[in-house]
Amino acid sequence: MRGLRSFPPMISGMPSSKPAAGPRPPAFRTTIGAGVLVLVVLLLQVGGENVTTLLRYDRGPIEAGQLWRLVTAHLVHLGWGHAFLNATALALIIAGFGPVLRPAQWIRVAVTSALLVDIGLWFVHPAVHWYAGLSGVLHGLVAGAAVAARSAMPRLAAVILCFLSAKLLWEIAAGPLPLSTTIAATNVITQAHLWGAVGGALAAFLVTRRHTRSDPL
Numbered sequence: 001m002r003g004l005r006s007f008p009p010m011i012s013g014m015p016s017s018k019p020a021a022g023p024r025p026p027a028f029r030t031t032i033g034a035g036v037l038v039l040v041v042l043l044l045q046v047g048g049e050n051v052t053t054l055l056r057y058d059r060g061p062i063e064a065g066q067l068w069r070l071v072t073a074h075l076v077h078l079g080w081g082h083a084f085l086n087a088t089a090l091a092l093i094i095a096g097f098g099p100v101l102r103p104a105q106w107i108r109v110a111v112t113s114a115l116l117v118d119i120g121l122w123f124v125h126p127a128v129h130w131y132a133g134l135s136g137v138l139h140g141l142v143a144g145a146a147v148a149a150r151s152a153m154p155r156l157a158a159v160i161l162c163f164l165s166a167k168l169l170w171e172i173a174a175g176p177l178p179l180s181t182t183i184a185a186t187n188v189i190t191q192a193h194l195w196g197a198v199g200g201a202l203a204a205f206l207v208t209r210r211h212t213r214s215d216p217l
Contacts, residue, residue: 029103034094038087041134044076045083052076056132057121070118076132086134093138097145100152101204106141109203113140116199117192125191136192139164140200147204168194 044051057073058066077083101109117136121128146160170177171190180188 026102027099030098030101030106031094033103033106034090034098038090041075041077041083041087045080052078052132056130057118058130059122059126060129062122071114073132074114074117074134074137077134078132082133086138089138090134090141093141093145097141097149100145100148101207105148105204105207106144108207109140109144109200110137112203113137113144113196113199116140116195116202120195120198121189121191124195128189128191131189131192133189133192135188136196137200138196139168139193140196140198140203142200143197144200144204147201148208151208164197168197 044055055069055072055076057069062069077086098106114137117131117140121131142160142164146157146164149160150157167177168190171193176188176190
């Protein structure tokens, strides 16, 4: 019929109802990375005491050339309670502070924390003959998150650093916090917490400072 107007055909320029796939946001990649780390921790725990003994920080074997222990010591734990405690802490840290650093920056903070724990235990605390667990690195992640958030969330960053500093000072003066040994179901090497926190804070300061200076004015 002449009075009816036909509708124009769909043209290629019309937006599609399905959003185009793009790169994953940094927070998503950070969450996936943390999930992989948690999975590695739990899988290693399946191996039990034999795997922990083979991979933990142990001065004698390290002196004999087993240098892999300087890395793997941070991934093995002294029982399921210890492993679940640290895995849960990692998940909470990333859930709360994941966006404050990019994935590559989180990796640098974690690696520096682990490195400082190894250096501190080896050179400053030779009486510590063995160590296992992620707690030193976790303290580094908390310190790094607070340092990274100092510009965007200065009050929150200050509160976190104050609580973390108070915890570390308590551990230096009086040993592990009450109940911490019971919750972890193992002895707590507080020296690792101190060196991990120092490493994490230093790494976060350097990576965020470099990033800020490279931003255009």
